[in-house]
Amino acid sequence: MTAFSQHPGAEHLIVHLSDTHFLGSGRKLYDQIDSDSPLERLMERLHASEMSVDALVFTGDLADRAEVDAYQRLRDLIEPWAAKLEAELVWVMGNHDEREPFTEVLLREEPTVEPRDRVVMLGGLRLIVLDSSVPGYHHGEITEGQRSWLREQLAKPARSGTLLALHHPPIPTPIDLMGLIELEDQAALAEVVSGSDVRGVLAGHLHYSTFSTFAGVPVSVSAASCYNIDLVADSSKILSAKANSLSASLVHVYPDQVVFSQVPMDDEPELTSYESSYRPMIEAMTPEERREMFSNKNSDFNRRSDQQQSGF
Numbered sequence: 001m002t003a004f005s006q007h008p009g010a011e012h013l014i015v016h017l018s019d020t021h022f023l024g025s026g027r028k029l030y031d032q033i034d035s036d037s038p039l040e041r042l043m044e045r046l047h048a049s050e051m052s053v054d055a056l057v058f059t060g061d062l063a064d065r066a067e068v069d070a071y072q073r074l075r076d077l078i079e080p081w082a083a084k085l086e087a088e089l090v091w092v093m094g095n096h097d098e099r100e101p102f103t104e105v106l107l108r109e110e111p112t113v114e115p116r117d118r119v120v121m122l123g124g125l126r127l128i129v130l131d132s133s134v135p136g137y138h139h140g141e142i143t144e145g146q147r148s149w150l151r152e153q154l155a156k157p158a159r160s161g162t163l164l165a166l167h168h169p170p171i172p173t174p175i176d177l178m179g180l181i182e183l184e185d186q187a188a189l190a191e192v193v194s195g196s197d198v199r200g201v202l203a204g205h206l207h208y209s210t211f212s213t214f215a216g217v218p219v220s221v222s223a224a225s226c227y228n229i230d231l232v233a234d235s236s237k238i239l240s241a242k243a244n245s246l247s248a249s250l251v252h253v254y255p256d257q258v259v260f261s262q263v264p265m266d267d268e269p270e271l272t273s274y275e276s277s278y279r280p281m282i283e284a285m286t287p288e289e290r291r292e293m294f295s296n297k298n299s300d301f302n303r304r305s306d307q308q309q310s311g312f
Helices: 036-049 068-085 099-106 144-154 176-181 186-193 276-284 287-295 300-310
Strands: 012-017 055-059 088-092 118-122 125-129 162-165 198-203 210-214 217-221 247-253 258-264
Touching: 012 036, 036 068, 055 068, 055 198, 068 088, 068 099, 088 118, 088 125, 125 144, 144 186, 186 210, 198 247, 198 258, 217 258, 287 300
Parallel strands: 012 055, 055 088, 125 162, 162 198, 198 217
Antiparallel strands: 012 247, 118 125, 210 217, 247 258
């Protein structure tokens, strides 16, 4: 495929989702939230896009009450789509999850209470999953033993670098109450990550999309796929959540950069589009012809587009 940018194409694409909060017996969150349909619609769109997806990464709080049939329903919904997309399926523990049913149902392994840390290789890109859950609690923790294990993994750089995936993001939050259940001792984790080949951190937990840095590494927090926190709620409330702003994130890994792009799960009608049948015509043009057609504000193409958008 011809590149229209000065940048090379992405070497890897990961679809990052979080906080599905499935309930057992088909129950709805707060008796009103359908957790399944937004995920189903997104998977349909991903498949129709024909994008080459390396992995689907779910960063925790997969089952709201850690019920076995909730895990089974999520697994049965997503596994067939992962197969159609030919994508690795990566599950990460969250504070609402419990290790034994999570391991038995989603990983299809013998139940265990040990942290569910592991390494997933996506070609030359290394994805390290860290279990930040604390049994019986909602705050997060990476133990000294986990940090030692991580340090050992990072001692040898991966060909395309490393991404970390964990539930509790190692960044501040403007929602005071969320600070009560944040990842503890973030400085100790930063010492392990700093200077390593870690190129990005994927997390969830906050129920809103946000971006920051940690130990000099970009952090992307995916919004939830069920409900999200209102960051500008009325001052009479210290926390307000609504069943909107559902989204996932596309993580494009380039040779020297990582780009995060939010993908809304809203089912809204299309406003405008350009058919893929135009691509061969664009590819056949010289760079100068493309600039005059698509960048020049006075080109016939841009004048028509402006008229369609604004009405004059």
